[in-house]
Amino acid sequence: MTGVRPLTAEDTVLVAGGRGLVGRALLRRLAQRGVKRVLAPPRQELDLRDPVAVARWFSTHRPTVVLMAAGTVGGILANAERPAEFLRDNLAMAVAVVDAAHQHGVRRLLYLGSSCIYPRDAPQPMAEECLLTGPLEQTNEGYALAKISGIKLCQAYRRQYGCDFIAAMPTNLYGPGDNFSAEGSHVIPGMMRRFYEARERGERRLVVWGSGRVRREFLHVDDLADACLFLLDRYSGESHINVGTGVDVTIQELAEAMRELVAPGLEIEFDPSKPDGTPRKLLDCSRIHAMGWKARISLRVGLRQTYEWFQDALGKGAVRL
Numbered sequence: 001m002t003g004v005r006p007l008t009a010e011d012t013v014l015v016a017g018g019r020g021l022v023g024r025a026l027l028r029r030l031a032q033r034g035v036k037r038v039l040a041p042p043r044q045e046l047d048l049r050d051p052v053a054v055a056r057w058f059s060t061h062r063p064t065v066v067l068m069a070a071g072t073v074g075g076i077l078a079n080a081e082r083p084a085e086f087l088r089d090n091l092a093m094a095v096a097v098v099d100a101a102h103q104h105g106v107r108r109l110l111y112l113g114s115s116c117i118y119p120r121d122a123p124q125p126m127a128e129e130c131l132l133t134g135p136l137e138q139t140n141e142g143y144a145l146a147k148i149s150g151i152k153l154c155q156a157y158r159r160q161y162g163c164d165f166i167a168a169m170p171t172n173l174y175g176p177g178d179n180f181s182a183e184g185s186h187v188i189p190g191m192m193r194r195f196y197e198a199r200e201r202g203e204r205r206l207v208v209w210g211s212g213r214v215r216r217e218f219l220h221v222d223d224l225a226d227a228c229l230f231l232l233d234r235y236s237g238e239s240h241i242n243v244g245t246g247v248d249v250t251i252q253e254l255a256e257a258m259r260e261l262v263a264p265g266l267e268i269e270f271d272p273s274k275p276d277g278t279p280r281k282l283l284d285c286s287r288i289h290a291m292g293w294k295a296r297i298s299l300r301v302g303l304r305q306t307y308e309w310f311q312d313a314l315g316k317g318a319v320r321l
Contacts (some may be wrong), residue, residue: 005107006233007035007065014063015040016048016097017070022112022170024177025225026067033229039063049092051099058104066101066109067228068094068150073179075186076139076209076277083142090146098153102163109165110228111154113147113240115217115281116140117169125246125284128169128239137278151240164236168228171244171283175221175302176309180319187251188218188303191258192310197321199263206266209274212252217244217282220297220305230293244283245295251276257300261307 007013013030017023018040030038039061046057048070072089079086094111101109118126119134131151136144147169154165174188185193191208198206227243235241249257255268297305313319 004234004236007033007108007229009034009036011035011064012037012039012062013065013067014061015067015069016093017068019043020069020071020073021173021175021177021179021221022069022224023067025175025221026069026228028222029225029229048096049089051092051096054096054100055103058100058106062104063101064107065232066097066106068097068109068111070097071112071147073143073186074183075190076275078183079140079143080275086140087142087146090143091149094146094150094153098150098157098165101165102157102161107164108232109154109163110232111150111165111167112228113151113167113169114143115169115171115242115244115283116144116278117148117151118281120278124280125282126242127284128242128287131240139275139277155238158238166231166235166237167240168231168243169240169283170224170227171217171219171242171281173219173221173224175306177221178306178310180310180313187216187254188258188306189310191255192262192303192307193321195258195262195266196310198266204267205269206263207269207271208251208255209271210251210276211272212255212270213250214276214278215248215250215280215282216254217246217248218254218299218302219244219295220302223295223297226296227288227293230291231288234291241288242283242285243288244285245299246283246285246289247299248280248282249299257303261303 015026118130120137122130151167157163178189179185180189180193
């Protein structure tokens with residue numbers, strides 16, 4: 001879009017949430033880009049839920065560009081068990097970071113949300129215009145409400161103060177550095193861990209939650225990092241932008257691909273008594289595609305990269321079972 005000043009090597013970039021899956025991918029991409037000053041304070045150094053601490057940090061370090069990748073995240077089980085935490089923490093982080101960015105003259109901010117912002121029964125694929133057109137999926141309602149509020153916060157600061165703040169909504173993410181914990185992991189790392197454990201224990205059968213018929217779209221985190229810098233360079237607008245592959249698979253197809261990669265020969269059984277979540281989640285990515293960006297890493301290649309990282313991390317003790 002005309003008038004956008006691209007990211008430069010001289011910018012001071014804050015990657016909020018730089019120790020997480022998305023944050024680390026952004027750090028890799030910024031290093032490739034040659035950005036000299038990239039800041040990614042750990043939680044012990046900066047609690048992004050604390051507006052006073054955040055404002056003080058901005059005053060000291062003066063970032064010119066902010067990538068808001070921080071969040072309290074988890075799968076269906078974590079969302080169901082900790083809805084207050086997911087809503088409270090994500091709201092608090094959005095308010096503290098967006099306001100500090102305005103108060104301290106940040107020229108560009110990119111806020112990252114999630115495809116769970118869309119109504120449970122939104123038309124597929126889900127276009128940006130579907131936002132707030134119907135009820136949310138109850139299993140992650142708190143998280144979705146917080147992310148919707150973050151989008152609206154960026155829009156409000158743009159309207160009232162002229163801040164060049166934008167928002168991008170990625171689909172389900174995965175990749176090297178993912179969270180493989182038994183309690184808080186998303187579908188791909190959680191499934192990968194369970195297939196690995198079943199193989200190591202010599203089990204013949206693995207039970208997968210749900211019917212296996214729901215459909216999901218998955219985006220490699222390195223593709224998302226590439227899309228974020230692409231948008232910083234080219235986009236300045238009020239509407240959030242979807243970021244995905246435009247291709248989805250059933251959970252059964254994902255499980256079969258995971259079995260082939262991790263535990264060939266293992267029998268898969270689905271448990272339809274467990275929640276499926278939203279029946280289908282496929283993003284309409286025509287807007288970012290029209291700008292010239294498309295994902296490059298296929299699911300099969302991405303799963304193999306992720307599994308190689310998982311095995312290496314297990315060997316180094318970075319992931320514990």
